[in-house]
Amino acid sequence: MATQATDTAFATIDGGAADDYPGYRTPPHNTEIEAALIGAILTNNRAHEKVSEFLRGEHFYEPVLGRIFEAATKLIEQGQVASPATLKHYFDRDPALSDVGGAEYLFDLAANAVMIVNAEDLGRSIYDLHLKRELIAVGEDMVNDAFEPDIDTKASEQIEAAEQRLYDLSSTGNIERSYFEIADAAKLALQAAEEAYKRESHIVGVTTGFREMDTMLGGLHRSDLLILAGRPSMGKTALATNIAFNAAKAFKEIVDEHGRVMTEGGHVLFFSLEMSAEQLAGRILAEQSEVPSDKIRRGDINAEEFERLAAASQDLYKLPLYIDDTPALSVSALRTRARRLKSQSKLHMIIIDYLQLMQASPGSRPDNRVQEIAEITRGLKTLAKDLDVPVIALSQLSRQVENRDNKRPQLADLRESGTIEQDSDVVMFIFREEYYLQRDQPARRDNEAEDKFQDRIELHNTLLKESRNIAEVIVAKQRHGPGGTVELHFNGDLTKFSDLDTYHHDPDAEF
Numbered sequence: 001m002a003t004q005a006t007d008t009a010f011a012t013i014d015g016g017a018a019d020d021y022p023g024y025r026t027p028p029h030n031t032e033i034e035a036a037l038i039g040a041i042l043t044n045n046r047a048h049e050k051v052s053e054f055l056r057g058e059h060f061y062e063p064v065l066g067r068i069f070e071a072a073t074k075l076i077e078q079g080q081v082a083s084p085a086t087l088k089h090y091f092d093r094d095p096a097l098s099d100v101g102g103a104e105y106l107f108d109l110a111a112n113a114v115m116i117v118n119a120e121d122l123g124r125s126i127y128d129l130h131l132k133r134e135l136i137a138v139g140e141d142m143v144n145d146a147f148e149p150d151i152d153t154k155a156s157e158q159i160e161a162a163e164q165r166l167y168d169l170s171s172t173g174n175i176e177r178s179y180f181e182i183a184d185a186a187k188l189a190l191q192a193a194e195e196a197y198k199r200e201s202h203i204v205g206v207t208t209g210f211r212e213m214d215t216m217l218g219g220l221h222r223s224d225l226l227i228l229a230g231r232p233s234m235g236k237t238a239l240a241t242n243i244a245f246n247a248a249k250a251f252k253e254i255v256d257e258h259g260r261v262m263t264e265g266g267h268v269l270f271f272s273l274e275m276s277a278e279q280l281a282g283r284i285l286a287e288q289s290e291v292p293s294d295k296i297r298r299g300d301i302n303a304e305e306f307e308r309l310a311a312a313s314q315d316l317y318k319l320p321l322y323i324d325d326t327p328a329l330s331v332s333a334l335r336t337r338a339r340r341l342k343s344q345s346k347l348h349m350i351i352i353d354y355l356q357l358m359q360a361s362p363g364s365r366p367d368n369r370v371q372e373i374a375e376i377t378r379g380l381k382t383l384a385k386d387l388d389v390p391v392i393a394l395s396q397l398s399r400q401v402e403n404r405d406n407k408r409p410q411l412a413d414l415r416e417s418g419t420i421e422q423d424s425d426v427v428m429f430i431f432r433e434e435y436y437l438q439r440d441q442p443a444r445r446d447n448e449a450e451d452k453f454q455d456r457i458e459l460h461n462t463l464l465k466e467s468r469n470i471a472e473v474i475v476a477k478q479r480h481g482p483g484g485t486v487e488l489h490f491n492g493d494l495t496k497f498s499d500l501d502t503y504h505h506d507p508d509a510e511f
Helices: 002-014 016-020 031-043 063-077 084-091 104-111 116-147 155-172 182-198 211-217 236-249 277-289 293-298 303-317 331-342 369-387 399-403 419-423 433-439 450-467
Strands: 225-230 252-255 261-264 268-272 321-324 349-353 391-396 426-431 470-478 484-491 496-499
Touching (some): 031 063, 031 104, 031 116, 211 470, 225 419, 236 321, 236 349, 236 391, 236 496, 268 277, 268 331, 277 293, 277 303, 277 321, 331 369, 349 369, 369 391, 369 419, 433 470
Parallel strands (some): 225 391, 225 426, 268 349
Antiparallel strands (some): 252 261, 426 470, 470 484, 484 496
């Protein structure tokens, strides 16, 4: 009988010979549950709907049952009925199925089916046991890798690889509902609007500290990946540092009449892959004390400037701003450090300086740098959604910008990967025309008249005067609203950005 053959096959797996070896432990599984679920599906295909979202054939411990599940899935997805009769010809000549009774085994499974209402519970049990077996495999690999006498592989790299595998396992193991009813989603949207209304800043996300930028972006939204790109010397790091300081300085918690806690600003984690923590702190001190950073480095300051530095440093001590200057971080290592802060409720924004200095996670094998950058940007977007915080990643632009007459950046200038644009929610470029005008002084052309040459010099000087200390932040892409350009004031000596006062009175102007 097929039932006897089935019992014999499962007994060999579940116990039997294994009981003769006390030191051997069978991986967690329950073939009776697996057989019961398959029987329920073959009896009523609606049972498949209850588990199809999270269960796959490879999750079954018994390979034959996994293959039956996959075959049934294919038929159901094609709009056909999966039953012992329709599946019989798939397994008529299958050696593995003949060991447990042949195609008649399918009818035996259906005859011993459980009620369809239990299908989801059975599926979740099968999936949970699969995860436990995967967890055992991760642990065994960790032990084996640690024992491996490979001097080229550091222990820190093995830890990072293990953390990545555990994170991947925890991510795939999340089988909770992946959808919201519109009523629940509407409540969340209304709550966000209410919080923005009650805040002093009247913005939904974390403030940048710049009035027009907050107006255009609505603040930095949770779960968004924002790219801040520009050519060298445009002030990317300076602007990112200013945003980090402004957000941290604005942090405060507000309790409304319902007892809900709302936050202004936030705790900021700054990953500085290019500069040391000391250098970054020195920049912030220069910005806030208004003592030029080059004078601070040389020690060329007077007593009054030193007092301003000391006062600024006292203000920095109170800020919820954290700096990680570990070089060449991978997305998995960055995620681990960010999750640690998030678990303490001390994370509202992440800044990364900069994208091209990051590495792919251990174990991945991208074929080229473009694929590696693509993997990094996808990882950062996933990080933003997982931790529910905005992530600002700085990025370099390609040199083709320098070859154009109009050097304002475009989306096509993003360096090394189009997926930067694809994966991001906001793409901003920083551009300072003054930088290029200072380096592009007009030269007299062949056979050019003196008056025309002087006209060109006068036009150049006019443009240089108009662009002095002005930086443009070009919002080239925004999922939540329109693009546009925000002008900021830039003090190069202090590497400090501030709101541009376009309404001031010019005493030299004629009326």
